[in-house]
Amino acid sequence: MKYTEYEDAPPTSVLSGSYSHPVSRQWQLGKRLTKSTFIYPLFVSDIPDEETTIDSLPEMKRRGVNTLIPYVKGLVEKGLTAVILFGVPLAPGAKDAEGTSADDAKGPVIQAVKLLKKNFPSLFVMCDVCLCEYTDHGHCGVLLEDGSINRPRSIQRIAAVAANYAKAGCDCVAPSDMIDGRVGAIKHALIEAEVAHKCMVMSYSAKFAGPFYGPFREAAGSAPAFGDRRCYQLPSTGRGLARRAMKRDINEGTDAIIVKPSIFFGDIVADAAEIARDLPIAVYQVSGEYAMLHAAAEKNVFDLKQIAFEACNSSLRAGASLIISYFTPRFLDWLDEN
Numbered sequence: 001m002k003y004t005e006y007e008d009a010p011p012t013s014v015l016s017g018s019y020s021h022p023v024s025r026q027w028q029l030g031k032r033l034t035k036s037t038f039i040y041p042l043f044v045s046d047i048p049d050e051e052t053t054i055d056s057l058p059e060m061k062r063r064g065v066n067t068l069i070p071y072v073k074g075l076v077e078k079g080l081t082a083v084i085l086f087g088v089p090l091a092p093g094a095k096d097a098e099g100t101s102a103d104d105a106k107g108p109v110i111q112a113v114k115l116l117k118k119n120f121p122s123l124f125v126m127c128d129v130c131l132c133e134y135t136d137h138g139h140c141g142v143l144l145e146d147g148s149i150n151r152p153r154s155i156q157r158i159a160a161v162a163a164n165y166a167k168a169g170c171d172c173v174a175p176s177d178m179i180d181g182r183v184g185a186i187k188h189a190l191i192e193a194e195v196a197h198k199c200m201v202m203s204y205s206a207k208f209a210g211p212f213y214g215p216f217r218e219a220a221g222s223a224p225a226f227g228d229r230r231c232y233q234l235p236s237t238g239r240g241l242a243r244r245a246m247k248r249d250i251n252e253g254t255d256a257i258i259v260k261p262s263i264f265f266g267d268i269v270a271d272a273a274e275i276a277r278d279l280p281i282a283v284y285q286v287s288g289e290y291a292m293l294h295a296a297a298e299k300n301v302f303d304l305k306q307i308a309f310e311a312c313n314s315s316l317r318a319g320a321s322l323i324i325s326y327f328t329p330r331f332l333d334w335l336d337e338n
């Protein structure tokens with residue numbers, strides 16, 4: 001008997017009946033975006049009253065500790081559950097070869113951690129841990145005389161910074177330098193400081209070098225003074241390297257993994273879901289991705305809300321469960337509209 005005009009297509013190939021009704025469509029959806037999927041990046045400068053727009057990052061501002069708290073209050077009231085802090089030292093002389101100001105007790109990150117935890121005890125406060133915002137050369141670690149990374153000195157310094165953030169009360173440290181050995185060194189330093197039991201380590205394990213970080217570097221003033229980050233961040237064709245980097249961080253004891261950037265890196269996220277199947281997986285939808293979607297939406301290429309959902313859904317589908325995104329405040333509204 002012939003069921004259709006296509007001889008080789010049996011009647012069971014009609015899939016659309018399985019999602020034709022809104023209820024059955026819901027059943028097919030898999031993971032959904034919720035407010036607690038999102039982690040919001042905050043740029044905190046050492047000018048307490050600062051509130052400055054960032055040209056290349058629409059709707060984002062750099063804030064000081066005084067303007068930060070009222071702003072975050074509004075977001076917490078809308079359902080914000082997690083933030084990640086980036087310090088921006090603007091004071092003259094704040095940068096040196098070893099990034100000394102990164103964990104200055106009077107510096108913006110440590111002050112912000114304390115204030116945020118005091119004002120919003122249930123907010124999950126993460127700190128990006130890196131030296132590039134604080135070094136005069138703009139690289140993510142301490143350098144040798146030839147300009148290459150001094151690995152032992154870098155991880156010692158990065159671990160000390162992480163421990164000081166944890167002692168200030170943050171709930172998670174997120175090393176973004178990609179230097180071998182830093183996750184183990186951080187875990188060790190957290191244990192020594194007796195804060196390991198209350199501070200998570202979420203490492204940027206698969207972080208690719210590339211053109212997507214431009215707006216961030218404007219926001220944080222962290223463009224390298226010479227060279228680029230290709231010696232420690234991954235080349236964009238390096239899928240095998242990314243897999244090895246994730247295994248490295250798991251072996252060193254990371255508690256969660258970040259893949260970065262997000263939209264063009266779904267294969268890497270899928271690899272993370274396989275390699276790190278017992279760990280939460282986050283993507284960082286980075287500054288250039290966000291700016292790109294904004295710019296295209298402004299040109300009416302597509303609707304901003306629809307494309308933001310499309311981008312974030314693609315990360316969930318690939319295997320992530322957490323999304324670090326500059327769209328977070330928008331999603332707190334959008335998720336109420338749906």
Ligand SMILES: NCc1[nH]cc(CCC(=O)O)c1CC(=O)O
Nearest residue numbers: 130132176212213216286287288
């Ligand atoms: N190492 C610091 C750091 N942590 C997160 C980002 C990128 C975030 C973004 O572009 O939104 C960067 C910049 C970089 O590596 O150059």
Ligand SMILES: [Zn+2]
Nearest residue numbers: 130131132140
């Ligand atoms: Zn860095």
Ligand SMILES: [Zn+2]
Nearest residue numbers: 129130176177
């Ligand atoms: Zn970094």
